[in-house]
Amino acid sequence: MEVELPWGARCAAAAFFVSSLCVAALGVVLLLLRRWPWCGCHVCRAYLAGSWRREFANLGDWYADLLRRSPTGTVHVHVLGCTVTANPANVEYMLKTRFDNFPKGRPFAALLGDLLGDGIFNVDGDAWRHQRKMASLELGSVAVRSYAYKIVAQEVEARLMPVLANAADSGAVVDLQDVFRRFAFDTICKISFGLDPGCLDREMPVSELADAFDAASRLSAMRGAAASPLLWKMKRFLNVGSERELKKAIKLIDGLAAAMIRERRKLGVANSHDLLSRFMASSGDDARGAADDKFLRDIVVSFLLAGRDTVSSALTTLFMILSKNPDVAAAMRAEAGAAAGESAAVSYEHLKRLNYTHAVLYENMRLFPPVQFDSKFCAAADVLPDGTYVDGGARVMYHPYAMGRMPRIWGADCDAFRPERWLTGAGGAFVPESLFKYPVFQAGLRVCLGKELAITEMKAVSVAVVRAFDVEVVGENGRCGGGGAAAPRFVPGLTASISGGLPVKIRRV
Ligand code: HEM
Numbered sequence: 001m002e003v004e005l006p007w008g009a010r011c012a013a014a015a016f017f018v019s020s021l022c023v024a025a026l027g028v029v030l031l032l033l034r035r036w037p038w039c040g041c042h043v044c045r046a047y048l049a050g051s052w053r054r055e056f057a058n059l060g061d062w063y064a065d066l067l068r069r070s071p072t073g074t075v076h077v078h079v080l081g082c083t084v085t086a087n088p089a090n091v092e093y094m095l096k097t098r099f100d101n102f103p104k105g106r107p108f109a110a111l112l113g114d115l116l117g118d119g120i121f122n123v124d125g126d127a128w129r130h131q132r133k134m135a136s137l138e139l140g141s142v143a144v145r146s147y148a149y150k151i152v153a154q155e156v157e158a159r160l161m162p163v164l165a166n167a168a169d170s171g172a173v174v175d176l177q178d179v180f181r182r183f184a185f186d187t188i189c190k191i192s193f194g195l196d197p198g199c200l201d202r203e204m205p206v207s208e209l210a211d212a213f214d215a216a217s218r219l220s221a222m223r224g225a226a227a228s229p230l231l232w233k234m235k236r237f238l239n240v241g242s243e244r245e246l247k248k249a250i251k252l253i254d255g256l257a258a259a260m261i262r263e264r265r266k267l268g269v270a271n272s273h274d275l276l277s278r279f280m281a282s283s284g285d286d287a288r289g290a291a292d293d294k295f296l297r298d299i300v301v302s303f304l305l306a307g308r309d310t311v312s313s314a315l316t317t318l319f320m321i322l323s324k325n326p327d328v329a330a331a332m333r334a335e336a337g338a339a340a341g342e343s344a345a346v347s348y349e350h351l352k353r354l355n356y357t358h359a360v361l362y363e364n365m366r367l368f369p370p371v372q373f374d375s376k377f378c379a380a381a382d383v384l385p386d387g388t389y390v391d392g393g394a395r396v397m398y399h400p401y402a403m404g405r406m407p408r409i410w411g412a413d414c415d416a417f418r419p420e421r422w423l424t425g426a427g428g429a430f431v432p433e434s435l436f437k438y439p440v441f442q443a444g445l446r447v448c449l450g451k452e453l454a455i456t457e458m459k460a461v462s463v464a465v466v467r468a469f470d471v472e473v474v475g476e477n478g479r480c481g482g483g484g485a486a487a488p489r490f491v492p493g494l495t496a497s498i499s500g501g502l503p504v505k506i507r508r509v
């Protein structure tokens, strides 16, 4: 039976329908304005037609090729209104010299705004400065560092090693990327708020929080791929499709974050070293209310995002490379064995001395940086050091993935996996490169705050695994000929992950 709507309601519905239609039409017009292939240059034509796919596995590989050919190391993709650079002088200019003219900017903040709120990743100016100061105090403190190391060591011993030993004994093929994602999520949850989501227990239960996080970061990244921001904003307004899904995931994350904050407050923060407790203590939390809960929620979510997929991405490509370079794995084993001496385990102090392993981690991220590109917003029109003019309001992207593959930065053998290129100090000691040539952790004023923690975590994992197991990639996903720069196919997203995962067989050594 049809229900007769009152006239007023029908009128309102019609008005709503018409206004949605207008918004949609406006969206289409803007899309055409932005994407109309006015530009017939070969870069824009290849971008629009997607013809780069014939030659390159990833958009990043195509950019790397274009940037290698460009005399300045900079190209402009006109149809995207975006300048892409692999020139270290430009990178230094954006991230240090003229830092204030190259903020993240509002368009970027809007994409991740619903997930990250005003967390450190998503803000500029004073809000960023304030959180940066607090976070660097906490992450730099000896108490937090040794707490974090203890968590990592526990997770490796009690969770990661048993999962791999199981795989070795059963002969099963496991997806190493998935194992590392679970490991990194558990670890960063414990470090961030002393909570254990238990992703890596033997039977591998699905964690609601981890799933919600995956969905939310994937769907937020999808917004960036939409032709015009109006399209996703309209979907959000109407609460349909991917925006509806995103809203659901964020609601779940909010619920869990609120529960964790309540729990922490009940338990007290005085003797706890997790980051949430430290932030509560240093912001004099107890006296304040809901406004601070939002602040704490945003900080915690930013740390989860920062510390999880990045670490698992680097560990995944590392074992892909080691599978092709057994001599490198053997050298790591020898170095760790010598450092440990009689004791079975490699201690925190031992880890710090592993120069060769350190070089292996850096060399891996040179070719496979977890964050492949990073875009900034040019506030006022500017000229980059290589002479490139950038309009006010335009996007400028620097590209660590392409930079790792530039002969003019790394020499003619830039495609080769060669840890020794980092061991140029006295007695073969590790010597870092300028971060502007190697902006894998970003560089300048906003350089990654978790760098030391991440390196320690990756050292602990890689040394433990290499000493106990041989890891062999099966199938095509780890295809990277001879250990060089040839890349697997990556899933587009905020951090690099290998499409289809990394299936491996594990053997005890
Ligand atoms: C291999 C691992 C890692 C890599 C490659 C990495 C890389 C990066 C990059 C590229 C940025 C700049 C992002 C941007 O502003 O767009 C960044 C920022 C940041 N990272 Fe990391 N990161 C890693 C691990 C971690 C870990 C484990 C933590 C936390 C415990 C962490 C905490 C942060 C924070 C708080 C920022 C924001 C800094 C700011 O905006 O001032 N990172 N990281």
Ligand SMILES: *[C@@H]1O[C@H](CO)[C@@H](O)[C@H](O)[C@H]1NC(C)=O
Residues within 6 Å of the ligand: 351, 352, 353, 354, 355, 356, 358, 429, 430
């Ligand atoms: C290299 O080895 C020296 C001496 O053992 C040590 O002090 C230093 O921290 C090591 N550096 C790295 C990056 O591992």
